[in-house]
Amino acid sequence: MKKLLVLTGGGDCPGLNAVIRAIVKRADLTGEWEVHGSLEAYNGILREPHEIIHLTEEVVSGIHAKGGTIIKTTTKGGPFNWPIQNEDGSWGSEDRSGWMIEELSKLGFEAVISIGGDGSQRISQQLFEKGLNIVGVPKTIDNDLAATDFTFGFQTAVEAATDAVDKLVTTAESHHRLMILEVMGRNAGWIALHSAIAGGAEVCLIPEIPYDIEIVKKRLEARYKDGKGFANVVIAEGAHPIDGSITSRKSEEVGYKNVRLGGVAYQLSSQLKDAGFTHDIREMVLGHLQRGGTPNPFDRVLATQFGVKAMEMVLDGNFGNMVVSRNNGIEVVSLKEATRENKNVDPESYLVNTARGVGISFGDI
Ligand code: F6P
Numbered sequence: 001m002k003k004l005l006v007l008t009g010g011g012d013c014p015g016l017n018a019v020i021r022a023i024v025k026r027a028d029l030t031g032e033w034e035v036h037g038s039l040e041a042y043n044g045i046l047r048e049p050h051e052i053i054h055l056t057e058e059v060v061s062g063i064h065a066k067g068g069t070i071i072k073t074t075t076k077g078g079p080f081n082w083p084i085q086n087e088d089g090s091w092g093s094e095d096r097s098g099w100m101i102e103e104l105s106k107l108g109f110e111a112v113i114s115i116g117g118d119g120s121q122r123i124s125q126q127l128f129e130k131g132l133n134i135v136g137v138p139k140t141i142d143n144d145l146a147a148t149d150f151t152f153g154f155q156t157a158v159e160a161a162t163d164a165v166d167k168l169v170t171t172a173e174s175h176h177r178l179m180i181l182e183v184m185g186r187n188a189g190w191i192a193l194h195s196a197i198a199g200g201a202e203v204c205l206i207p208e209i210p211y212d213i214e215i216v217k218k219r220l221e222a223r224y225k226d227g228k229g230f231a232n233v234v235i236a237e238g239a240h241p242i243d244g245s246i247t248s249r250k251s252e253e254v255g256y257k258n259v260r261l262g263g264v265a266y267q268l269s270s271q272l273k274d275a276g277f278t279h280d281i282r283e284m285v286l287g288h289l290q291r292g293g294t295p296n297p298f299d300r301v302l303a304t305q306f307g308v309k310a311m312e313m314v315l316d317g318n319f320g321n322m323v324v325s326r327n328n329g330i331e332v333v334s335l336k337e338a339t340r341e342n343k344n345v346d347p348e349s350y351l352v353n354t355a356r357g358v359g360i361s362f363g364d365i
Helices: 016-030 099-104 119-130 154-175 191-199 212-227 266-276 299-317 350-357
Strands: 001-007 033-038 051-052 082-085 093-094 111-117 134-138 178-181 203-205 231-238 248-250 259-260 281-286 321-326 329-334
Touching: 001 016, 016 033, 016 082, 016 111, 033 212, 051 082, 051 231, 051 248, 082 231, 093 178, 099 119, 111 119, 111 299, 119 134, 134 154, 134 299, 154 178, 154 191, 154 259, 154 281, 154 299, 178 266, 191 203, 191 231, 212 231, 231 266, 266 281, 321 350
Parallel strands: 001 033, 001 111, 111 134, 134 321, 178 231, 178 281, 203 231
Antiparallel strands: 033 051, 082 093, 248 259, 321 329
């Protein structure tokens, strides 16, 4: 039997298990491939003894409806940045990619499918350049990968965010309050934009359109003046005022290189108070509720399509590429192209125009 290694890297995302299941089922149909999962992305290979599990049909049965990833994931470590502790107790890192590729070959793996976001796919490209037979599958709730129209997990995250808006609207109305909902998305405003439209917020603040606090205040006060007496804001975690920067903090976790966003809802709340907004405000940071739990049917279908196609790319020897969703179809792009740029909300797009058309303010005009 030929051996395939599957791994999930970066932040988790609803639909990862559906991809894993689809890969295993498609591989099983060939009768020639067996699939194994490395635990916590490449860490399962980099650690000794290795942490690898055999992904049989029985193991993946029924997991398409389950959130998270049965083979775990991580945002730390990786073959090019393996954390090592120096003698003085501080932490550094070393490149273990060459060793890892040799180890994979010794273990008999003929191909790897890496399911991950932009950071993970950059690692895939580097490993491909070093000779590894690798296929990429994109994932992120942020929907910010330029090469694909959609990533699985995004629609489920939008569903969670919209559900939060719906709930906050009722409590805002009862108390004549302004509710500020902070959603994820990193430097892209996709989750905020979709949930603001779906939930009917008055203001939507996204990183792509820096806001003017006076304009935001004016729009919100109008809701009280016109007799509605309450209002709802959806703000993306990466949003910032015209003359300000994003709210972030550095993580103390060893090996964690990402900048941690979050807290912008509280920042907006104090900016509004400082600007003279007098109505009661409550803030809500939705956080990881957008990432956990059951994937919705759209994400399960997309994830299954990606999994089947990725396995077929392995069968065709189509390495160094990533599966994507484009124009209602499943296509293949090179990892190089796939990782070239991120996808942000175009302020001139029809979706932004739609939001403006139903009176949503972005705090800019
Ligand atoms: O990229 C996905 C994402 O959920 C972002 O929206 C968010 O900023 C980040 O990951 C949170 O990362 P972590 O779970 O590592 O704190």
